[in-house]
């Protein structure tokens with residue numbers, strides 16, 4: 097283990113974290129697996145387990161991909177004023193590009209939404225960021241969000257040295273949840289959070305920002321952009337402001353920095369979280385920096401053109417044809433005959449995240465709204481259509497769509513790709529839901545794959561003719577992995 101992963105590992109060891117849960121996905125799978133984290137069925141359950149661990153005095157960490165934040169948002173929002181016990185941190189990996197996700201999402205926006213602190217470190221600062229996150233969590237009895245990007249996690253630089261130890265407060269036995277918070281009403285708990293916690297966090301944020309003053313031009317850099325901004329600022333004689341906290345931002349320091357500099361460039365990723373709060377600065381919104389990942393040369397160019405107020409031009413949009421697929425369906429995939437049969441059937445077909453997404457380019461499915469979404473989406477079709485879902489996506493959140501379809505007597509055909517692994521994220525074993533499905537739908541059909549294409553097409557057509565919910569399990573083993 098080197099660089100970023102090593103720093104996180106050592107910080108968690110030094111802090112004495114006793115519970116680590118994760119849900120696989122790019123870019124956090126390698127980190128979670130190298131830490132020996134426990135896999136959870138979905139991010140909400142992972143976070144709820146961590147809340148329970150925290151309540152009983154166990155420091156805990158939840159590791160999720162960016163979209164996973166949307167799944168755990170409900171208990172996360174509540175936990176801000178509910179309060180917690182031992183330190184609890186949500187480490188979220190944002191996918192710059194995006195490379196392995198359906199969208200590029202900026203998890204820093206969960207700061208203002210949840211009113212919980214968000215740390216946004218560069219790779220060399222990870223050890224400090226992890227220990228700081230646990231310190232703040234225990235001081236204010238709240239979960240802390242530690243946002244890292246794919247670039248930060250993939251930094252294997254040996255220069256990423258660890259300079260600091262663990263804060264003294266973390267050397268004490270962690271506390272348990274204190275139920276005296278219930279002396280306050282919901283309104284009172286929020287008043288406490290707004291009057292005491294958030295102002296204190298603003299001071300913490302001000303104390304951790306780094307400022308290097310050089311010239312009359314300045315760069316505000318965040319997260320993975322910081323190390324390259326340091327180099328470019330030195331080369332060009334520009335000042336640098338690098339906050340550790342994205343929420344709350346160190347507003348007093350930022351305002352002073354803006355007053356002291358004639359022109360300021362904001363370099364962050366993937367969104368415009370900081371820039372969109374500021375007036376008269378340059379960045380992505382003014383066309384000085386590109387969307388997606390920022391490179392050192394982008395910064396140099398932006399600084400050389402910083403005197404021009406608006407560089408926005410037309411954007412050439414990336415097409416599927418111009419970029420080779422990162423992954424395609426494996427040769428000999430047992431589910432290929434199903435995808436071929438689907439591509440010939442003329443009803444709307446909702447796919448799901450997972451291997452099904454690979455079949456988009458061959459026209460097997462029409463839409464993919466995210467992990468576990470297909471059954472719900474297909475339940476809304478005007479006529480009986482098809483939902484294709486992997487067994488991992490079904491366990492993650494798709495099963496609620498199935499329960500809803502049965503309960504509300506929807507008209508939908510559900511095809512489950514049953515390979516007992518989360519194939520797209522590293523072949524993690526999937527909980528066997530077969531008995532649960534039989535209990536829900538005793539008349540479900542099982543088809544062993546690979547089956548002949550025409551046979552599958554006939555089964556699909558037969559099921560589409562019947563009214564109500566149909567469930568077909570397509571059971572097979574991945575070709576490149578024995579499961």
Ligand code: SF4
Nearest residue numbers: 426429451519574575
């Ligand atoms: S990983 Fe498995 S299910 Fe996915 S395409 Fe390859 S063989 Fe098919």
